[in-house]
Amino acid sequence: MTEYLLFPGRHHVLTRFQGEFLREAAQGRTVVWAVTSANHRTTKRNPVGFDRREAAIERFSVAEGIRSLVVGVVDTPPTDEFAEVTVKAIEAGTDDLVRLTPGNTVVACSTPEVSKLYELLGFEVVGVEPEGVLRPWDVLLMVAAGNDEWRAVAHPATVDVFERYALDAHVQRCVNDPVVGDDGGLTTTRDYKTYADAFETAADRKWQQIKEFVRPGRILDIGCATGATLQLVDADPRFHESDLIGVEVARHLYAECEHKKEQGLFRNPNVYFYQRNMLGSAVFPARSIDTTLTLALTHEIWSYADGSRAETVQRFADALFAHTAPDGVWINSDVCGPAEPERSVVLRLDDSDGANPAEPLELESLDDPASYVGQLSTRARFFQFAQDFRRNANVPFEYAVQGDRLVLRLADAMDFLTRKDYVDNWLSETHEQFCGLNFAGWSAVAERAGFHLDPSSKAWRNNWVIDNRIAPVASLTSSTGDPIDWPDTHQLLIARR
Structure with missing residues (x-):
């Protein structure tokens, strides 16, 4: 008789069949549950946190009488090397007290590809669920679909933990989320280190712009990124008794x-973080939030909308109004479109500052898209942007080529010019x-929700970007050749209840 039965898996759901199987298969062995993706939670692929999975396993073990x-x-x-990684993780996770070897361990696994990896290391592998028996992921999908028959298939330990922590609703929200990807990101191509660094760098500048409008009490930062803005709120003595x-x-x-909270980077003990898509459902009670911050967020709400973009951003603003306390405020600092988005303009771009290939490439086929885009001229980058923007953002982006002239909508010209240097996350x-919306459009969204605008609300132009990134390589004129002033690029919306 071997000493251990290794049972690897994500173990979001435990089933009644697994209970019957382990009662028979354990036979005095210690069952070692290798809970994979333990550092993931609230994603499509891994909706249930490790702590809840562990709680269900422990309750399952007591109920089935297994160690x-x-x-x-x-x-x-x-x-x-998945099998080897798992075995080593178990050694580390038990302070080297448990060393699994082919001589002392049998592996229980129903996934042929994974079983083969353990067999190559010399382990004996026994199957768990035979053909026709629902596997845990099948049961989880029943939960996500709202099919209450999952309760008859799941082990009572899982049913108990799901009911106590309302995990069925949580699973439905995560698995069915139209915006978030399998592993909890907005896109699979985003370089989150670059993204995080940008937020850290910009946090102080944005805080200087908005801090006079923040009301003490319950202060909510939606799309808080790395928490950098909340660190600045935390450092302001005006808010030392506020909830952040x-x-x-x-x-x-x-x-x-x-991680920042664990490191003690917040002095205020009342700092809380939620991993949540605010479009999925209400997160906070009605009239419970004094200040809501949305910094560089609303254009993402617009861009990743499920269905009608206008309806999605209105639903978002309506939800903010609902949770805003009387005299509370929504502070929105973000990019925006020009005041005259439909105006036809002529755009001329430098073609001497990089390569000019005959056609744009399919960047998904490249190992390093950033390097390729980075070596293109500004004009060539426009054509690459047009191809990728049409497909990825699902927008028309129409233009006409007339020699060195590109004739297009002012809003489309600015969409390219304000993004052309973002090669790392192209x-x-x-x-x-x-x-997608200009300042007047975003103002109307806020007012329809019930907010009234503070006189400090305004559209503004980032002159540093214009002077250093855009004007040196681009010119904007009317169809008759008259120069056009660079339009506003950003907004500060102070919406009060």
């Missing part, structure tokens, strides 16, 4: 927020439309 050890294994990219709440949908950024950035 268990539960070890979390962090998520790893697909690798042929951050909501971030991207798993990578949410993890950094939690495929991700071309999912987003900066100029």
